[in-house]
C-alpha cells in the first residue's frame with residue numbers, strides 16, 4: 461500500500477526555490493518557506509509542514525520547532541483576519557487585558573478562537589516591538605498602536621453591516 465505524500469503546489473515550490481537561490485543551504489529559507497505556504501493556504505498544517513521539511517531536506521521536527529518559535533506562523537486554521545493582541549509586560553501594564561475583554565465581547569470569541577463567520581481569530585502574541593506605543597495589536601498585516609477601548613469598534617467597524 462502506497463503512502464500518500466503531501467505535495468506542495470507548483471507555485472509554492474517556485475516561490476520557495478526562488479528563495480533557496482539566495483542562500484547557501486536549503487534549510488536557511490525555513491521561515492520564508494513557511495510564510496509562502498501560509499500565504500497560499502492560510503495556515504500550515506502538519507501535512508504542509510512535512511512537505512516543506514522534505515523539500516528543504518530537514519526533519520519535520522526541526523521545522524516544527526522553527527514554526528512554533530515564530531509566532532506569525534499559524535499551525536492551526538485561522539480566520540480571514542488574525543488579531544494579534546500583545547500581552548507582554550508593557551502592553552499588560554497599559555491595559556491589554558481589558559482590551560481583550562472588549563474584543564471578546566465585541567466579536568463573541570475568546571483567545572485562540574475564531575468567529576463563526578471565519579472573519580476573525582483572536583490570538584495573544586508576545587512583544588511586537590512597539591512598546592512605546594502600547595497597548596499594541598495587529599489586525600491582519602496592520603499594526604495598531606495606542607489602542608483604547610474607544611478605538612476598538614473602529615478596528616472591527618465593518619462587522620454587522
Ligand code: FES
Nearest residue numbers: 546551587588591
Ligand atoms: S510589550 Fe507590547 S509591543 Fe512590546
